[in-house]
Amino acid sequence: RAYPASVTPRMIALVSSAWVVPGLVGPALAGWVTDTIDWRWVFLGIVPPVLLMGIAVYPQLARLGPAQRAAVPLRADGRRALDAIRLALGSTLLVGALTVGLPLAPVLAVVGAWLAIGALRHLLPTGTLLLRRGRPAVVSVVFVIAFAFFGTEAFVPLTVVDVRGGSVTLGGLALSAAAVTWTIGSWVQARAAAAGIRRTLVTSGAGLIGAGITITALVLIPQMPVLVVAIGWAVAGLGMGLAYSMLALMILETAAPGEEGYSSSALQLMFTLGTAFGAGVGGAIVAVADAGTIPLVSAIGLIDVLMVAMAIVAVAVSLRVPRRPSDRPGVVRARQGAPAMPMERP
Template sequence: MAGAPTGRAAAAGVWAPERRALTFGLLLTVTLVAFESLSVATIMPLVGRELDGLTLYGWVFSAFFLGDLIGIVAAGSQADRGSLVRPFLLGLGLFAVGLVIDGLAPSMAVLVLGRSIQGFGAGAVPTVAYVAIGRRYPDAIRPVMFASLSSAWVVPGLAGPAVAGLVADHATWRYVFLGLLPLVGVAMALTTPALRDPGSVTSIRARADALEPLWRRLVPAIRVAAGAALVLGALTARDLLSVGLGLGGLAIGLPALRRLVPPGTLRAARGLPTVILLRGVATFGFFGAEAFLPLTLVSVRGASATEAGLALTAATLTWTAGSWIQARLMPSWGAARLIRAGLVGVTLGVMGVATVLASAVPVEVGVAAWGLAGFGMGLAYSPISLTVIRDAAVGEEGSATSAMQLCDVLGTALGTGLGGAIVAAGIALAIEPQQYLAVAFTISVAAAAFGLALTPRMQRAATALPAA
C-alpha cells in the first residue's frame, strides 16, 4: 500500500530520539516479567513436590492471573486520569513484595498468596505499555513496537527456563524468585523518567472529571476475580458444596464482568466485542496447555526441569518470529486473516503437544508442536491489540486496553485453573497422570478451536484497521 513504511523506516521510528528512552524502558520491563513467567512455569513441578502441594499446582498460576486481573483494571483507570508513572511504580513495588513472599514461602498456600500479590502488581505492566504506545507512537509504527515487545521475550526465552531449571536442579528454586529483586529496582530507575509526558498528562486531566471514579471499576474487577476463584474452587471440590460455590461464583462474577467489557462481548457480538473475547479464548487455550507442559515432560516422560524449560524456549522464539511476521504482513493480510491463521497454529500445536503423553511419541515432537502453538500466538496476539488501540476513544485508551487485558488474564486464569482442578481430581482419584493430563489438553484444544470458529464475527472491527 502506498505510504506504508518499510520495516527499516518503522523500526527507526520506534528508536527515534524522542521515543528511544521510552522504547528501551518498556522493553526492559517486559523482559523482567517475561523472565519471571517462564522461570516459574519451569520450576513448578519441583516446587509442588518439595512443598507437597501438587493439588494446588493450578492455583499457583490462577492466583497470579486473578490478581493480575484486578491490577489491570486499577492501572487502566489510573492511566486514563493522567500520568503513567503512578501505576507503574505501584505495580512494580507490589510485584517485588510478591517475589519476596514466594521466595520465602514455607507452604504451597503461602506461595499462592504471594503469587496473587505479585500478579496484582504485574497487571500494571501491559496496561502501561499499551497506553504508552497508544499515546506516544504514531499509527504506522505501532505494529513494529508490538513486535519489539514480543522480542523482549527472546532473551528470557533463551536463558530463563534453562537458568531457572539449573538453579532449581542444583541449588534451590527459591533463588529463582529472590534473584529477580535487583532487576525490579533497575527497571524502576530506568523506565520511570521515560514515562513522564507532561503535555499528554495535561490534555488527559482536562477530561478526567468526565470519567467514572476508580472504585466503580475496581469493585467489579474484584468481584470478577472473586467469582472466578469461587468457580475454580467449585471445580476442585468434590462434594455438594461445590455446586453452591460454582453458582455463587457465576452470580458474583458475570454481572461485574459485563460492566468491565464492551457491550456484547460475552455473547460474541460482531466487531470489537468479538475481538476482545478472542483474546481471552486464545489465552485460555494456549496458557491452559503451557502450564502443564513441564509437568507432562517431568512427571510423565521423566525429563529434568532444564529439559522441560527448553520446550518453553521453543514457543518463546516462535512467538517472537510470528509477531515480527505479522508486522510485515499486516498491510497485505489485514488483522482478521492474521488472527485466523494464528488460532489455527495454536489449535494444531496443542493437539501435537498432547501426543507426547504416549511413550511411543518422541519428546521432540512435543517441543516442535509447542513451537507451532507459539508461532500461532505471535501471529494473532498483536493484531488483536492493534485493533483495540485504534478503536479506543482519545483519553480512554486505558479503559479499552484494560478490558482487552482483563479478558486475556481471565482466559489464562480459567484455563490454568480448570486444568489444575482436573489434575487435583486425578491425584485424589489415583488416576494415571497420562489420563488426567489428556483431559486438560483436550479442553485447551477445544478452546482454541472455539476461537477459530468465532473469527468470522470479528470482521467489522478488523476492517477498522487500515493497512499500516
C-alpha cells in the first residue's frame, strides 16, 4: 500500500534481494558453526537480529494506517482463526501420518485431510483446490513449486555430507548459490513484468526448477564431482526467482481494494504448506532408509524423482495463470496513488 502500482515489480525484486547477504553468508556460516562448535548455536544466533529488526520496522508499518475497507466483506476474524487452527491440526496429522506405521497412518491421513481441506476451502480463493484458471491457479502453482523446491533443498546438505562424504560447509555453499540466482530471477521478473510474458516467466521458472533438481540429482553418481550440486541448485534457484516473484506480483494485482492482505496471506499460506509437505514427504522417505529398508542413496534418488514430477505438474498448472495485464474488466487492484490494474481471464 505504500508504493504505486508501477513500482510493485521492482519492490518485489528488492525484497528478494534482501535475501542475498543472508543467503550467501547464512548457509556457509551455519555449516562452519555446526562443524566447529555445535548446531544448536545456529538457531540461538538468529534470535537477537530478528528481535532487533522487528522493533526497528514496527514504527514504519504503524504509519501506513488501516487498510481500505474491502469491496467484498471478508469472513469474520473469529471464523478465519478457527479455520487456521483446523488447518494447523489437519496439516500436523497429515505430516504425522508419514512417520507412523499401520494401522494408525491411514486414520491420521483421512482425519488430517478432512480437517485441512475443509479449512482451505475458506482460507483460499474459490477454485484453488480445483486448479481453476486465473487467480486460483496462481495460488495453486505456489504450493507445487514450493513442494518441489524445498522438498529437494531440505536434503541437499544430507546428500553432500552422507552420500558423497563432503563437508557441511560445502552443502551450505550450494544453498548460497541458489540464494544468488533466486535474486537474479526476481530482478529479471521486475524488468519483464510489463512485457506481456508473465505466464511464460512462470512456466519457464517451473521448468528451470525441474531442470535444476535433475542436475542436482547427478551428484548421486559416484563419478560426478560434488560441485555439480551447486550448479544444479543454482539453476533451481533461478527458476524460483522467476516463478515465485511473478506469482507474488499477480496475486497483488488481482486483489480487490482492501483485500491485499488476504490475497498475500493466501499465497504465503500455500508457500508454507508446500514447503512443509515437501520436506515432510522427503523426510518420510529418508526415515525408511534410516530403518535399513533401502540405501540412503536410493532414498535421495526417489525424492529427486518425486520432486521433478512435482515440477512438471507446476509447469502444467502454470498454463492456467493469467497471461498478462488486460484492459478488459476483471478483478482489479486499486491503491492510493495507483491506477487499477485488471487482469485478463484466460
